[in-house]
Amino acid sequence: MRLGAFTFANCGAVRWGLGERPVETGSPEAMAAALLAGEVDVAPISLVEYLRNHDRLLALPDLAIGSDGEVLSCQLFTRGPLEDLDGGRVALGSTSRTAALLATILLTEWAGVTAEYRVEPPVLADMLRGADAAVLIGDAALVETLHPRPGLRVHDLGTLWRDWTGLPMVFAVWAVRRSTAARRPADVSAAHATLLEAARQGVRQLDEVAESLAGSGLFTREEMSRYLATLDHTLGERHLAGIRHFAKLAARHGAVPEGADLTFFGGAA
Ligand SMILES: C=C(O[C@@H]1C=C(C(=O)O)C=C[C@H]1O)C(=O)O
Known part of the structure; x- marks a missing residue:
């Protein structure tokens, strides 16, 4: 089996x-492709990419990339309160599908904001040159969160999602193609x-990691x-x-197919 992972x-x-x-x-874009x-x-594959391609993929049980509240690396950066984004522009970092859509859904349905969204390369300073807010993920978002630029407000998308729904947010799942699972289940x-044990070991040895x-x-x-x-x-x-709730909202926004859901790999039996 050839394994993939994010560089993040x-x-x-x-x-x-x-x-x-x-x-x-x-x-995440390269891994999905x-x-x-x-x-x-x-x-691993961005949850939105999984949902878009759910008929070709199976998810691996018990393993994901998510957060129950604060995540620190899926962030919305603004100059003022969220309400001020009404009629404004939001730049979405091109590496993200799930956080970008989550921000769009939160702004529209939770903050009642209508904004214009544009996908751009994930460089915060450039994104904010032509926009009022920016969504960034991964290590770039983490740097900008731990060392925030003066004048910027940092909104943690994991926290916003939990405040809104009470649920954890899953940003990415681990998946296999259905065709591969059918041919090589063992x-x-x-x-x-191996991946479950690797995650367990990594979490046990957090300081070394x-x-x-x-x-x-x-x-x-x-x-x-x-x-x-975190x-x-x-x-x-x-x-x-959390995934099912997000999938429903995403389908309502036309971003994933209606009824898209996770189907799990069932083992080698
Ligand atoms: C927690 C994260 O989850 C991610 C968010 C993704 C997305 O928004 O599409 C994709 C993959 C994950 O890397 C992160 O990037 O920091």
């Missing part, structure tokens, strides 16, 4: 736990077990420890309720 720190615990095992890494094209077999089962990620120079070890402890790698009943 949000896959740091799993990648640490995988040790020397080779893993193809890329941005690679998974759908058959260039990797098991990989291999998919083994890869699933933080230390290794801090080696890149972008973050301190303390910042990485805080981030990794992320939720699990996929339980409340997460599923």
